[in-house]
Amino acid sequence: MMVFEANPKSLYQEYPSTVAVVGAKLGNTVNFMAAAWHTMLSFSPPLFAVLISPKRFTHSLIEQSGEFTASFLPYSHSRIVELLGRHSGKDLNKVEAFNLRLEEGHNVKCPYLKDAIAVYECQVVDAPTYGDHTLFAGKIVGVHYDPEAFDKEGRPVYQALLYLGKDAYTTNDPARVVTYDLKKLK
């Protein structure tokens, strides 16, 4: 039995969602934050978007540098993602406080997380405001990935980190995967 609400208090209906750990750098300042609101925008050119509140420290870094990285971590790293999501770079050097291991970007000046399973390197092409967030649209100028974590079609086969809302995480069930053959599908 479905219920209807015109103004629901939580809006977690599109979850579970993978978490993009967004990295940004301006001068010598580096910061990382967790973003569950992200999506591909376009195949050609390849464009990827993350939504970030102007209140976030990362927002000003991206706005001024025009670059960001999006690191995708495995389920085993839920604790560090929760920590990143619950502290601000205004108050804390998260890289030092959480002993983050960084790698330098190839085509951006911004680093990414060494523990990532996959990373998008992005250069901002647009940054419109939608309500209380900014959509940072980035051209993907490079992708890092662990080839063992993706099958030959490029599909993830690792234990991904999936956000459920309000400090809770889960992962995908490798025992339950279904693949359709379009030619046989009626």
Add this chain to the structure above:
Amino acid sequence: MMVFEANPKSLYQEYPSTVAVVGAKLGNTVNFMAAAWHTMLSFSPPLFAVLISPKRFTHSLIEQSGEFTASFLPYSHSRIVELLGRHSGKDLNKVEAFNLRLEEGHNVKCPYLKDAIAVYECQVVDAPTYGDHTLFAGKIVGVHYDPEAFDKEGRPVYQALLYLGKDAYTTNDPARVVTYDLKKLK
């Protein structure tokens, strides 16, 4: 060991992703398509976005009607989502062909899928082009959900349908959920 590609052939690194089954209606024409590219944009006002190629039949329906619904289905419905994603409303009346069971929207004229676990009803407020897709930004004017599928915090506790890319789907593992207590987290 990570590999780097400036121009990867697949871009499934942000998956697994829930699938928004997008419903649109113009006059007596109703159509549904599957979209893995979607995200929340804003809490206040509540805004939700889906990315749709201008080649899609649904694109013209939303462009002209200014409304859409986003239905989230459980894992058990992967086959119908695959069928919806692999046929065009230009060639086929999918509602009849796939015996879709519809419910009328409350605050939009567009229907949604009766088998959905949760539904966003949206009115388009912006529709910019990003590369080969249009971002339809919709104000959420109502939410339907199965209260048994979400916990008291609003987090999903059902077997969600997660897209892996290229005709493959999985689901979340209810045996593997971790919740952090921010007060105790160091």
